[in-house]
Amino acid sequence: MIESRSRTAWLPHLVLALGVAVFVFPIYMALIGSTHDAGIIGRGNLPLTPGGLATENYAQAWSQGSGIRVKAPPVSRMLLNSLVMAVIVAVGKIAVSVLSAYAVVFFHFPGRMFFFWMIFVTLMLPVEVRIIPTFKVVSDLGLINTYGGLTVPLIASATATLLFRQFFMTIPDNLVEAAKIDGAGPLRFFKDILLPLSRTNLAALFVILFIYGWNQYLWPLLITTSRSMDTIVIGITKMIGTGDAQTDWNLIMATAVLAMLPPVAVVVLMQRWFVKGLVESEK
């Protein structure tokens, strides 16, 4: 823009390329690791070029999970658990908060502000702070090792409610008036006007919350004791154990690649909504 281009134009490219390289390097090594056999890796002889065992490693990880030293459920099972968890958390959070934001913005009723603040203060109560008591509540409800226990406690979301509230406040009164004159009741207005108008916000929030759900760690670690309920993120750290050199690193790396693929794909493919959702949900 301002600087004479020729003299400094290479600098941004150099810095950015370096940044990209630092980001890509560990992923590249994981990809390489997933194409060799455990022996080469264990002896510390992993080369920088791909080996020929990609198909075998990924097939074994996908359908068995376990290798000679590593015991794990099949990756297909863990991916399913993660997928169920991420989708329920994302859809659940959106559904619950779109409804409550609708109530808070479009109705006047006794206790409106009380309920709003009640939801608002949960911003300050991340799951990590209330682990043990929440765990007790969930176990008293008999929800250990269930998808319900895995997801429902994470579904209440002040952030999503605030986001929808903000958006709903920008909807002009005329539009509501017109809908009322045309005889639309509150549910009709919600379904036929408000939801279609919120489409981009819904998509943006879905991307953010899907990743949030997929990447959960502490909560699934506590709530699932049966290996068949492991999400892939939990499963992979259990596979590592104490991080011995002599373990099935090829399978672990194949699992790591498979664990990253869905959320990274969501971010890259839904880039526009992702950036919008990220920037807006944090306002």
Next chain:
Amino acid sequence: MPRRVIFDGKLLPYLLLAPQVAITLVFFFWPAGQAVYYSFFLQDAFGLRQTFVWFENYKIVLTDPLYLASAWRTVIFSTAVTGLSMASALLLAVMADRQIRGAAVYKTLLMWPYAVAPAVAAVLWLFVLHPTIGILGRSLRDLGFAWDYKLNGAQAMSLVIVAASWKQVSYNFLFFLAGLQAIQKPVIEAAAIDGAGPMRRFWSIIFPLLSPTTFFLLVVNLVYAFFDTFGTIHALTAGGPGKSTETLIYKVYVDGVVNLDLGGSSAQSVILLVVVMTLTAVQFRYIERRVHYG
């Protein structure tokens, strides 16, 4: 400001609120209340009896040298993660903000690590920096550097910091880039005409104008380093060697889930709660100010 045009309904708004309120009560307020409640009791070893001890648990926790060491470690860890990830993100964002060819491609290539789970990021770095099998870990040893994060606490800490920061850079990058793009270009051009060089322009104009973003990211990154890095630490070092990577949140987990010290762990939870509340309050006060003064 409340809307002027609203819908009537006596029961409907409550029904709409019901799911969120129910979940909030059962999984937020009830457990948070429990944490406060338990923090005033001392349990016997079998969990059969408990005695009301006022602030005894807090006193024990806050005078425990292990807890204080963990708190200090958390400060170092959070400062390092926040500093490292924000500084590198700012550098990348400033570069990507220049009108260069392929800026959009770089943006895509720099945003995806956001989607990588902290624990998976930990696994990736473990594989690279493992002392016997990791490609960088081995190189360090070949160079004569005694790299073994399983024995050396400082090295374990730096490994955790690298893995935790690596994942957070893209988040900061996207916010810094958005902040930079919102700065009016004529302001910068005017400074250039007045003879301010690139460094001068950055520190005297761009950086101050970026301060809302910087401040916001500071709070978010501290909260990230405090809480979301549990997975990173659990996967990489499990708090070890010794207790050299045991941060406050990891200690709550170890004391509560592994050592089953309900009272002590609850007191720690409440202390953390106060920390989060302070951070959130600071952030909201600040955002409120920004709304008023534009």
